Amino acid sequence: MDDKGNLYGTTYAGGADYGVVYKLAPNGAEAPLYEFQYRGDGANPFNINGLIRYKGYLYGEAGYGGDKDTCNGQDVNGMGTMFKIKP
Numbered sequence: 001m002d003d004k005g006n007l008y009g010t011t012y013a014g015g016a017d018y019g020v021v022y023k024l025a026p027n028g029a030e031a032p033l034y035e036f037q038y039r040g041d042g043a044n045p046f047n048i049n050g051l052i053r054y055k056g057y058l059y060g061e062a063g064y065g066g067d068k069d070t071c072n073g074q075d076v077n078g079m080g081t082m083f084k085i086k087p
Helices: none
Strands: 007-011 020-024 030-035 043-046 052-054 057-064 081-085
Touching (some): 007 043
Antiparallel strands (some): 007 020, 052 057, 057 081
């Protein structure tokens, strides 16, 4: 939660089908902040540890994406990546 009472979270799917980072205002209004496109930005974020707010940014983890060359052939979709966005 930020100092204005907004909550932030992610959906595993939705948006362009690869997940969304969203803001939920105290009045119930929901606004997407970012839709994952699965083009180097990751895909299917999850909230095992929740989003982390630090110095005006949100940090989180996505289950897919990242550098496919470092996967040693184990997963053609990438092994996951971290993301940082400014709300």
